[in-house]
Amino acid sequence: MEENIVLKMRNIHKSFPGVRALQGVDFTLRRGEIHALMGENGAGKSTLIKVLTGVYSKDEGQINLDGKDEAIHSPQDAQRVGISTVYQEITLCPNLSVAENMYIGRGKGAVQNWKKMNADADQILTNLGIPARGSQQLSSCSLAVQQMVAIARAVDTDCKVLILDEPTSSLDEQEVEKLFTLMRDLREKGVGIIFVTHFLDQVYEVCDRITVMRDGKLVGEFVTEELPRVQLVSKMLGKELDDLSDIQGEYSSYEAAEGEAPVFEAKGLYSDSGIKPFDFDIKKGEVNGFTGLLGSGRSESVRAIFGADRVLGGEVKMNGKPVKIAKPIDAMKNGIAYLPEDRKRDGIVGDLSVRDNIILANQVLKGFLKPYKKSETYKIADEYIKLLSIKTASADTPIKSLSGGNQQKVILARWLLTHPEYLILDEPTRGIDVGTKVDIQKLVLKLASEGMSVTFISSELDEMLRTCSRLMVMRDRRMVGELSGEELKQSTVMNTIAGGEK
Amino acid sequence: MGTNKVSKSKEGSLLSRMTRNQMFIPLAALAALLLFNLILDPSSFAITMDENSAGNPVLSGFLINILDNGSELAILAIGMTLVTAASGGQDISVGAAIAISGSVLLRVLCGSNTRPETLQAPILVAFLVAFVVAMLFGAFNGVLVAVFRIQPMVATLILYTAGRSIASWVNNNELPIIGEPSFGYFGGFIPGIPVPTPIFIAILCLVAIWLVLKFTNLRLYTQSVGINENSAKLNGLNPTFIKILSFVILGACVGVAALIKVSRLATINYGVIAKDIEMDAILAVALGGNALSGGKFNMAASVVGAYVIQCLTTTLYKFKVPSTALPAYKAVVVILLVVLSSPVVRAKLSALAPQAKRKEAA
Numbered sequence: 001m002e003e004n005i006v007l008k009m010r011n012i013h014k015s016f017p018g019v020r021a022l023q024g025v026d027f028t029l030r031r032g033e034i035h036a037l038m039g040e041n042g043a044g045k046s047t048l049i050k051v052l053t054g055v056y057s058k059d060e061g062q063i064n065l066d067g068k069d070e071a072i073h074s075p076q077d078a079q080r081v082g083i084s085t086v087y088q089e090i091t092l093c094p095n096l097s098v099a100e101n102m103y104i105g106r107g108k109g110a111v112q113n114w115k116k117m118n119a120d121a122d123q124i125l126t127n128l129g130i131p132a133r134g135s136q137q138l139s140s141c142s143l144a145v146q147q148m149v150a151i152a153r154a155v156d157t158d159c160k161v162l163i164l165d166e167p168t169s170s171l172d173e174q175e176v177e178k179l180f181t182l183m184r185d186l187r188e189k190g191v192g193i194i195f196v197t198h199f200l201d202q203v204y205e206v207c208d209r210i211t212v213m214r215d216g217k218l219v220g221e222f223v224t225e226e227l228p229r230v231q232l233v234s235k236m237l238g239k240e241l242d243d244l245s246d247i248q249g250e251y252s253s254y255e256a257a258e259g260e261a262p263v264f265e266a267k268g269l270y271s272d273s274g275i276k277p278f279d280f281d282i283k284k285g286e287v288n289g290f291t292g293l294l295g296s297g298r299s300e301s302v303r304a305i306f307g308a309d310r311v312l313g314g315e316v317k318m319n320g321k322p323v324k325i326a327k328p329i330d331a332m333k334n335g336i337a338y339l340p341e342d343r344k345r346d347g348i349v350g351d352l353s354v355r356d357n358i359i360l361a362n363q364v365l366k367g368f369l370k371p372y373k374k375s376e377t378y379k380i381a382d383e384y385i386k387l388l389s390i391k392t393a394s395a396d397t398p399i400k401s402l403s404g405g406n407q408q409k410v411i412l413a414r415w416l417l418t419h420p421e422y423l424i425l426d427e428p429t430r431g432i433d434v435g436t437k438v439d440i441q442k443l444v445l446k447l448a449s450e451g452m453s454v455t456f457i458s459s460e461l462d463e464m465l466r467t468c469s470r471l472m473v474m475r476d477r478r479m480v481g482e483l484s485g486e487e488l489k490q491s492t493v494m495n496t497i498a499g500g501e502k
Numbered sequence: 503m504g505t506n507k508v509s510k511s512k513e514g515s516l517l518s519r520m521t522r523n524q525m526f527i528p529l530a531a532l533a534a535l536l537l538f539n540l541i542l543d544p545s546s547f548a549i550t551m552d553e554n555s556a557g558n559p560v561l562s563g564f565l566i567n568i569l570d571n572g573s574e575l576a577i578l579a580i581g582m583t584l585v586t587a588a589s590g591g592q593d594i595s596v597g598a599a600i601a602i603s604g605s606v607l608l609r610v611l612c613g614s615n616t617r618p619e620t621l622q623a624p625i626l627v628a629f630l631v632a633f634v635v636a637m638l639f640g641a642f643n644g645v646l647v648a649v650f651r652i653q654p655m656v657a658t659l660i661l662y663t664a665g666r667s668i669a670s671w672v673n674n675n676e677l678p679i680i681g682e683p684s685f686g687y688f689g690g691f692i693p694g695i696p697v698p699t700p701i702f703i704a705i706l707c708l709v710a711i712w713l714v715l716k717f718t719n720l721r722l723y724t725q726s727v728g729i730n731e732n733s734a735k736l737n738g739l740n741p742t743f744i745k746i747l748s749f750v751i752l753g754a755c756v757g758v759a760a761l762i763k764v765s766r767l768a769t770i771n772y773g774v775i776a777k778d779i780e781m782d783a784i785l786a787v788a789l790g791g792n793a794l795s796g797g798k799f800n801m802a803a804s805v806v807g808a809y810v811i812q813c814l815t816t817t818l819y820k821f822k823v824p825s826t827a828l829p830a831y832k833a834v835v836v837i838l839l840v841v842l843s844s845p846v847v848r849a850k851l852s853a854l855a856p857q858a859k860r861k862e863a864a
Contacts, residue, residue: 308736329738338736346732351797352725360726363719364738371719414737 004030006192007052007083007161012061014051016401019393021047022058025218027211029161029192034183036203036224037196039213039236040433042391042403045196048213049165053078053085066160076105082160086150086167092138094146098125099134102153124152129178143342144171151179155186162186163194166431168202172293172459180206198433199460200229212236233434260284261320263453264305264336264422269314271304273297277314278479280305280472282422282453287444289456289464292474292497298457299341301474302424305455306331306338318421332365335421339411339428341457343404347411350400354392355381357399357410362417384413388439405432412440422453429458441467461493473497522848524791528806531789531839535813539564539820546820554691556683561696564820572812573700574600574759577707578779579786579808581640581752583799584720586787587728588748589647590796591654596756596780598665599639603760604770605669607632608678611685616678625685633757639665640753644746662780670772679769689766700762707758711801721799724748728796782811789839810839 007029014022022044029035039045050056052063054072063070065081072078078085092101099121103112121134130148132141138149151167164183168176183193183206195207203210203224210227212219212235219235262281270277275297282288290298303309305316307325316325318334325331331338340346349357358381359372366372372380381395388409392402399410408428415423425444429437444454444467458464464471465488473481473496481496520526539546549563578596585593610631613622621628639661646657680686688699715721726734727741734741759779764770788794789810790803811832818831841847 306736327738327740328736329740332738340736345730346736349726349730349733351729352722356722356725360722361737363722368719368723369717371717371722 006031008064010062013059021216023216031192032187032190033208034187034193034195034206036207036210037194040435043213044216049163084154084159085163086154087165092150094139098132098136098138098149101138124156128152144175161192165196265317267315269304271309271311273300273309274477275300276478285448285451287448287454287468288470289468290472291464296474297477298474299426302426337415337418337420338424341426348399348407351398353396354399354410355395358384358413361414388413405436424455426457524800524803528789528803528810531810558693559696560691568813568816569701570698572809573704574762575782575808576704576805577755577759578783579804580711581755582783582787583801583804584748585752587796587799588724588745589654592784593658594780595658595661597776598662599756600760600776601666601669601772603632603636603757604764605672606635609672612678616676621682629761636757637750637753640749644749648742648745666772689762725798
């Protein structure tokens with residue numbers, strides 16, 4: 001048993017100004033094992049990974065690899081000793097080719113054989129079944145393919161320890177399945193895999209062991225089979241989780257008056273992102289959603305509604321009155337708010353404080369000549385930090401130093417502050433822990449019960465079924481169905497997505 | 503006192519808080535330069551009342567000299583800071599644009615005659631025309647950068663190359679000279695007021711930008727666009743407009759600086775006027791600890807940076823460094839300052855402070 005251990009981390013400590021991110025954490029990884037690392041946002045998973053990969057230097061503790069104590073001071077060190085990583089957010093260079101991204105920083109000499117590199121890359125991509133060519137520019141690939149290229153890059157280096165930090169958050173089911181096949185292959189070859197994820201299903205599907213962290217401390221290490229889900233969740237949260245399955249019943253649904261015009265209505269709307277014209281409407285107090293596989297056009301549809309892409313045609317009405325929405329500001333003035341899918345690229349303004357990020361949208365609505373008073377901004381920020389329990393050192397902390405889930409809450413706060421009539425949430429729960437996910441779902445239902453209309457998009461069908469009363473199904477950038485009432489069952493939705501005729 | 507204690511334990515010692523402040527490096531540099539002057543020549547701080555050629559009492563001395571001659575640079579630093587923050591790049595056509603704006607100003611004053619007995623137009627009208635022309639050239643740069651997405655340095659290279667030719671073409675390659683004494687007030691002295699007028703103009707501009715930053719959202723909008731254009735757009739901002747706006751504001755600064763420059767000379771020298779001033783303006787922004795890649799900015803730090811550069815230049819002149827050797831001396835000091843204000847050294851500096859504190863405690 002002992003000699004089977006490939007990685008031993010003992011008593012790891014790491015502090016940031018104002019936060020003790022890791023306090024005496026132990027972690028053990030064996031050869032040929034898939035080991036889940038779980039915990040809520042801010043539990044310290046990402047910090048532990050970054051200490052292991054040399055992105056952060058630890059304050060205290062030992063890292064032992066293959067029986068040797070290793071001092072890892074940089075990602076290069078980590079790669080040299082055989083630790084490869086795929087991060088949650090894609091960390092490749094979008095303006096380089098796929099092959100360049102796979103081989104960057106790995107060349108031995110100054111001369112690079114481009115032809116051979118492209119051929120090698122193509123070979124690996126084909127083997128892994130990734131739909132990309134080596135010579136293609138990375139930014140021309142979808143988010144999912146980019147993520148898979150990152151995995152291909154990590155796998156291709158001769159590694160003992162492979163770290164996957166939420167690699168599946170942007171992948172659809174088939175792609176996840178492909179990845180799992182790959183992970184199992186690697187396990188057979190004796191690679192130790194650390195798998196960080198928020199998806200419980202995935203943990204129980206592939207993982208052998210689970211290490212749980214909470215608030216920067218180790219909760220424990222468990223064999224997957226011996227740990228029922230409910231217990232895992234309660235260990236992550238440090239409390240018993242209330243029943244996830246029926247939160248909809250807790251909120252009375254808002255009763256729209258008879259004959260009332262829909263809050264938002266679109267006919268034949270389409271944009272330059274390649275979606276086919278679609279019809280859509282949402283009533284006051286309704287929660288509906290767009291579903292479909294990744295790249296099916298669900299995000300593009302809501303972007304067209306908000307004017308985030310160039311709208312090429314279609315009629316739009318708000319509360320029965322025709323309006324023109326060509327730019328985001330038009331949508332905002334009409335009481336529409338949009339939380340974008342790609343938080344890092346489209347959501348946060350990284351260097352600005354939490355406070356500035358919260359007030360931004362409403363400040364733009366107020367106008368150029370009417371800035372908030374400084375004291376007002378602090379009041380607003382403190383109010384929303386409390387309301388959404390955002391974990392931040394202060395209102396002046398730059399948003400980029402917050403964990404992903406807390407960044408998301410800040411963006412949510414930004415749009416709630418505008419008091420929208422119609423709120424669009426595109427993947428608000430991606431890369432967020434279970435507790436926060438439930439919080440956000442509950443918040444959505446609460447807002448709806450108060451009369452707000454919400455469109456909700458999520459890759460997790462469960463979540464959609466739990467919150468939405470109507471689902472628009474997208475396939476190949478076309479709206480192929482609308483489901484409600486009795487049809488809102490996993491099997492029906494799947495069939496519609498897949499295009500089965502029955 | 504109680505609150506003071508809390509903030510202290512949160513933010514570290516006074517020293518570390520000071521070194522972390524963005525104003526620290528430019529202010530420290532300014533203090534060091536002044537101290538250097540004080541030690542080598544204590545009399546340099548003396549401000550005396552002299553009489554100028556027109557028989558008016560005027561203040562003179564080393565400090566007055568710095569404030570006077572630093573005016574154009576301080577004004578330009580305002581615009582350059584905004585352009586840097588919004589576009590993540592710099593405008594290198596500032597000097598050439600001053601030549602154009604100055605030339606237009608003289609052209610309007612002189613009409614077709616290069617040695618006019620009387621001015622052909624009120625100075626205010628001439629200034630406004632030149633001011634608008636400067637803003638139009640700013641808008642031209644802004645459109646290249648924001649609409650056509652050309653790298654700012656490449657985009658402004660066009661005007662940098664062509665600007666001085668355009669300037670001389672405006673006056674048919676002749677050198678107009680203004681004899682009218684009131685035109686000299688802007689770069690010199692207003693009779694009866696012993697303080698050089700450029701100082702007043704600079705203060706006026708600084709107050710103006712302070713008011714704008716306080717009573718509008720220029721700072722938030724500019725920073726948002728500079729940090730994350732996509733997010734800014736999805737929050738209802740128009741990044742294209744804001745970038746162009748920053749270049750137009752720099753254009754306005756150019757217009758004011760041009761007035762001071764040509765007023766000082768009462769004429770213009772197309773090839774030499776405001777030469778290399780764009781580099782000093784960019785340097786002022788950098789010395790102020792602002793990232794040249796855009797985003798967050800500190801206007802006050804840039805302005806102090808501008809006066810640091812002027813202080814350095816004036817000091818070197820004072821110690822009779824030949825003007826050909828000036829850039830070399832300047833470079834040495836600038837390297838020192840830029841390295842000191844680099845993130846690497848700053849991190850080391852602020853790491854030093856808590857250590858000192860710990861030693862104290864032990």
